[in-house]
Amino acid sequence: MSVQTTDYAASEIRSPASFFANRVFIYGALVFWAFICLFPIYWTITTSFKTAVDVTQGHLIPFVDFRPDWKGWRSLGLSPDAIFRTSTVRDEFIKRFMNSVITSVGASSLAIVIGSLAAYGLTRYRYHFAWFKNEDISFFFLSQLILPPVVLALPFLVLYREVGMLDTRIGLILLYTLMVLPIVIWIMRDQFNSIPVELEEAALVDGLSIWGAFFRIVMPIALPGMVAAFILAMVLCWNEYFFAALLTSTDAKTIPVMVASQTGSQGINWWSMAALATAAITPLAVIGIALERYLIMGMTAGAVK
Amino acid sequence: MADQTLPTNAWPANAAPSDLISPGRKRLGRALMAIATLGLLAVIAVQILYKTEVDTIGFETWRPVVYAYVLWGVALGIGQVLTRGEDGQRALFLLPALLFTIAMVIFPTLFGFYIALTDWNLSSFSGRKFNGLNNFWQMLADPYYRNALFNMVLYVLAVLVEYVIAFGLALLLNAQIRARKFFRVVFLLPLMLSPVAVSWMIGKSLMEYRFGPAAALARQLGWENPAFFSNPITARISIMVLDAWTFIPFMMIMLLAGLQAMSREVLEAARVDGANAWQTFWQVIFPLMLPVSVTAIILRIIFKLKLADIIITVTSGGPGGATDSVSSFIYREYRDRSNVGYGTMLAMAYLIIIIVFVTWLLKFANRFVRNVN
Numbered sequence: 001m002s003v004q005t006t007d008y009a010a011s012e013i014r015s016p017a018s019f020f021a022n023r024v025f026i027y028g029a030l031v032f033w034a035f036i037c038l039f040p041i042y043w044t045i046t047t048s049f050k051t052a053v054d055v056t057q058g059h060l061i062p063f064v065d066f067r068p069d070w071k072g073w074r075s076l077g078l079s080p081d082a083i084f085r086t087s088t089v090r091d092e093f094i095k096r097f098m099n100s101v102i103t104s105v106g107a108s109s110l111a112i113v114i115g116s117l118a119a120y121g122l123t124r125y126r127y128h129f130a131w132f133k134n135e136d137i138s139f140f141f142l143s144q145l146i147l148p149p150v151v152l153a154l155p156f157l158v159l160y161r162e163v164g165m166l167d168t169r170i171g172l173i174l175l176y177t178l179m180v181l182p183i184v185i186w187i188m189r190d191q192f193n194s195i196p197v198e199l200e201e202a203a204l205v206d207g208l209s210i211w212g213a214f215f216r217i218v219m220p221i222a223l224p225g226m227v228a229a230f231i232l233a234m235v236l237c238w239n240e241y242f243f244a245a246l247l248t249s250t251d252a253k254t255i256p257v258m259v260a261s262q263t264g265s266q267g268i269n270w271w272s273m274a275a276l277a278t279a280a281i282t283p284l285a286v287i288g289i290a291l292e293r294y295l296i297m298g299m300t301a302g303a304v305k
Numbered sequence: 306m307a308d309q310t311l312p313t314n315a316w317p318a319n320a321a322p323s324d325l326i327s328p329g330r331k332r333l334g335r336a337l338m339a340i341a342t343l344g345l346l347a348v349i350a351v352q353i354l355y356k357t358e359v360d361t362i363g364f365e366t367w368r369p370v371v372y373a374y375v376l377w378g379v380a381l382g383i384g385q386v387l388t389r390g391e392d393g394q395r396a397l398f399l400l401p402a403l404l405f406t407i408a409m410v411i412f413p414t415l416f417g418f419y420i421a422l423t424d425w426n427l428s429s430f431s432g433r434k435f436n437g438l439n440n441f442w443q444m445l446a447d448p449y450y451r452n453a454l455f456n457m458v459l460y461v462l463a464v465l466v467e468y469v470i471a472f473g474l475a476l477l478l479n480a481q482i483r484a485r486k487f488f489r490v491v492f493l494l495p496l497m498l499s500p501v502a503v504s505w506m507i508g509k510s511l512m513e514y515r516f517g518p519a520a521a522l523a524r525q526l527g528w529e530n531p532a533f534f535s536n537p538i539t540a541r542i543s544i545m546v547l548d549a550w551t552f553i554p555f556m557m558i559m560l561l562a563g564l565q566a567m568s569r570e571v572l573e574a575a576r577v578d579g580a581n582a583w584q585t586f587w588q589v590i591f592p593l594m595l596p597v598s599v600t601a602i603i604l605r606i607i608f609k610l611k612l613a614d615i616i617i618t619v620t621s622g623g624p625g626g627a628t629d630s631v632s633s634f635i636y637r638e639y640r641d642r643s644n645v646g647y648g649t650m651l652a653m654a655y656l657i658i659i660i661v662f663v664t665w666l667l668k669f670a671n672r673f674v675r676n677v678n
Contacts, residue, residue, distance in 0.1 A: 029477055034491045036550070041494065043518065044506040058516040114401040121398030129403075141402065144410060146663050148611045150632045150652045152410070154645050155417035164366035178409045181402065210394050239499040241614035242632065246639070256501040260618045270510055277502040288497035292490050295497070299555065300562035 044281070047274035048072040055270045072271030076279070093258070093279070100255040103169050103244075104237035107176030108230050114177075115184030116226060120214060122185075123192040124200070138189070145182040149242045152178075157246060169252045175243050180233040183298075187232070190301040191225030192218070228298035231291050238284055255280045326390045334387025341380030348373040378404045414656075421653045425646035433646065440650035449626050450651055453634040454658070456541065460612055460630060463545040464605050468598070470549070471556035478557070479564040489561075496554040501618050504547050508534070508619035512543065534620055537627030544628050547615050552608065556601045563597030564590075595677055599670045606666065610659055631655045 047055060049068035059065035070079035077087025121127070122138055129137065156175065157166070165171035195218060203213040219226075241256040248257060259280050262273050288295060348370055355363020382400050385393035421440060425433035444450055478489055495503070512519045512533045523531035533543040571593065575585045613632035616622060622629035622637060629637075631651070638648040 026477060026480055026482060029473075030482065030488050033474060033477075034488060037491050037494055039518075040503060040507045040511060040550070041498070043511055044503070047506070047510065055510070056516045058518060058521055060518065114405055117398045118402035121395060125395045125398070127396070127399060137399070137403070141406065144406065146607055146610075146659060147410065148632060148652075148655065148659060149613070150611075150635045151417065151656045152413055154635075154639060154649045154652060155413040155420060157639075158420065158645060159367075159413060159416065162367045163371055164368045165371075174409065178406065181406065185402070210391060211397075214398075235497055239501070241499075241501045241617070242611075242636070245617070246636065256499050256614070259499070259502045259505055260614075262505075274506060274510070277499075277506050280502040281498040284497045284499070285494065288494070289490055292493060295493065296489075296558055296562075299558045 041281070041285075044274050044277050047270055048278050050271055050274075052270070069271075072269075072273075072275035075269065075272035076275050078275070078279070093276070096253055096255050096258045097279070099169060099252055100238060103172045103176060103252070103254060104234050106169070106173040107180065107237045108233035110173065110177045111180045111184045111233055112226055112230050115181050115229070116188045116222070119185045119188035120192050120218065123189055124197070138185075141185045142182050144178070149179070153243060153246050156243075160247060167248045167251050171247060172244060172252055172254070175247070176237045176240060179240070179243075180236050183236070184229045184233060187229040187298050187301040188222070188225055191222050195221050224294065224297065225301070227291070228294040228301070231287065231294050232298035234287065235284060235295070326388070331388045334384040334389075337380050337387065338384035341377045341384070345373045345377040374408060417649050417653055420646055421650035423646045426643050427645050428643035436646075440647050441654075443647060444650055444654060449629065449634060450631075452626055453629040453631045454655075456627075456629055457610065457612075457631055459541060460545060460548070461606055461609055463549065464602060464609055466545075467549045467553050467605065468556060468602055471553050471601070472560055472594075472598070474553070474557045475560035475564055478561055492557060493554045495551050498551075500548075500551050501614050503551065504615040504619050507550070508543070508547055508615070534628075535624055537624060540620060540624060540628045544616055544620065547619065548609070548612060551615075552605060555608075556605055559597060559601040559604075560594065563594050567593055592677060595674055599674055603663075603666060603670060607663065 043060075046060070046062055049062060049070070049072065050059065050066060051069050051071055054066035054069075062068045070081065073079035074082045075089065076093055077083070077085070077090025078093075082090075118141065122134055127134055127137060132140070152175070156171075160166040160168075160171050165174075199217055199221075200213045203217045204210070208216060239256060240254075241260065244252075244254045244257045245260065248254065259273075259276055262269075262276065351360075351363055352367060352370055354360045378400070381404075382397050385396050385400070387393070389396070420433075422435060422437060423433045424436040424439065474492060478485060478492070482488070507519075511517050514520055514532050514535075520531040520533070532539070534540045567590070571589055572585065575589045580588065611632060612630045613636060616628055616630050616633040617636055620628045622633055626634070635648045635651050635655075638644055638651065
């Protein structure tokens with residue numbers, strides 16, 4: 001807890017020894033937590049290169065403890081020697097993977113479009129829907145965040161069956177859009193509030209229409225916020241399991257559902273399981289690390305006034 | 306609904322007055338909206354008649370109704386612009402999100418309340434039967450549902466522990482350290498990874514009784530029989546740990562943003578007044594961080610109330626329903642027994658409990674923050 005003041009208070013007053021102890025504590029804690037965050041990922045990735053014996057004997061370090069083997073990846077049809085051969089598992093995997101990509105990108109895009117428009121309208125104009133004013137409409141959108149997926153899941157199961165959208169990607173896209181819409185509106189409202197109104201006023205004087213001003217002037221400035229909202233929405237959609245597990249069966253199954261359904265009749269194939277888990281987490285890990293700045297921007301939108 | 310959208314020209318001042326719109330254009334717009342509404346109602350009516358077997362013309366599924374709704378929305382938007390000019394263009398910003406949310410939330414929720422009052426098993430041929438409050442009485446007598454609700458209380462309380470850890474991590478990241486960006490990315494990583502994939506790997510192999518490294522470590526530390534998921538109490542704690550691992554970064558990032566927004570002068574003043582690190586934390590930093598903390602905790606609780614995927618994949622509620630959250634319990638109620646009516650009743654009851662709880666929480670948090678500051 002003494003962390004805050006270390007740099008400018010403690011270091012001047014206290015002895016070098018206590019300063020040193022402080023540093024050791026801070027870095028010790030940092031490394032410890034980094035280990036907690038990274039070890040499960042390390043375990044997942046290394047397990048995908050293990051054979052049965054290596055898994056059951058709890059070997060940890062490749063090349064020292066055990067000899068890496070492509071077994072897990074071969075069972076997915078993704079190892080170097082299997083990649084050019086036909087593999088039904090790989091086809092299945094690619095199908096699920098594409099389902100995940102299409103649903104999460106589709107839902108995030110749709111949410112960004114309608115969410116940004118709504119957020120812009122709410123920050124710039126005054127609406128009256130019957131007795132609902134702007135604050136009520138905003139609250140209506142944001143309150144959807146509370147709604148747990150179970151409440152909608154069963155009614156949607158029945159409705160989608162009636163509408164013929166059960167086990168379709170478009171069905172999932174619509175639900176995921178609903179799920180991330182409050183977050184998108186929250187982030188974009190914050191974003192548009194930080195853009196001065198004078199810019200649009202000038203644009204309107206110059207003869208642009210309302211929508212022209214929005215597309216030509218406001219959109220480019222708000223782009224970082226849109227990227228942030230998009231990334232956050234992507235993460236949530238890609239990792240979603242509950243709706244996907246209930247509403248899809250063969251055609252529209254996504255990666256998390258495939259991962260969760262891997263318990264075979266003859267027990268669990270740890271290596272192929274690990275390879276699948278690695279493949280499921282890699283895309284987002286890469287995106288997340290590359291665009292970490294935007295992810296943080298999205299999560300902290302409106303948190304600090 | 307449409308003609309009640311009346312933006313009171315707050316901004317901009319040079320909005321086109323509505324009398325510039327020719328009466329002909331207004332009539333056209335009104336006619337378009339009227340035709341669209343009639344069309345939508347006609348499609349719904351035809352479909353209802355077809356499904357109740359009153360007439361023979363109709364569609365196999367209800368999908369045309371969805372298309373009709375979309376078309377009606379488009380016509381409504383065009384009609385708004387035609388009849389009300391610039392005001393209509395403004396309404397157009399809000400309209401898509403509003404129509405979407407109403408169609409996706411209000412209608413299914415109302416429908417859900419109806420399903421909750423029926424005896425409806427998707428796997429049986431008898432179809433749905435209205436049975437009033439029977440599901441409700443059954444729910445009150447259901448020990449597993451009560452147990453799931455009790456578990457939710459425990460899981461929500463675990464948020465406080467997560468908060469303490471997240472605050473500690475945020476303080477660490479805010480200290481003068483090298484490689485801050487590296488640590489921040491690493492600490493953030495768990496949030497981006499699929500909870501299902503990770504909980505599979507952690508819960509089912511890392512914590513595996515025979516060979517998992519976590520079990521091996523626990524044995525080293527003196528726990529003779531490290532079965533993480535066989536005893537109700539340890540199983541609950543394991544689920545909490547798995548969930549915390551994923552979501553601690555979320556709170557950490559919000560708290561870190563709060564710490565970074567804090568003014569240096571205040572801390573400087575505390576130092577000049579001779580406060581030590583401990584006093585500075587409790588009397589300056591912590592009170593100043595209270596609003597951010599409350600936001601982070603409330604958001605986290607809201608996410609926690611949806612907890613399901615980890616439990617479904619790792620324990621499927623076991624042992625004996627001990628780790629069930631409400632969501633995972635309802636999920637299995639449907640998956641194992643196809644019991645839509647009863648499951649929906651449970652979900653609706655949960656929704657009402659959540660709304661009451663979150664409303665109370667927001668009120669309480671507001672008062673709490675105001676009293677302390």
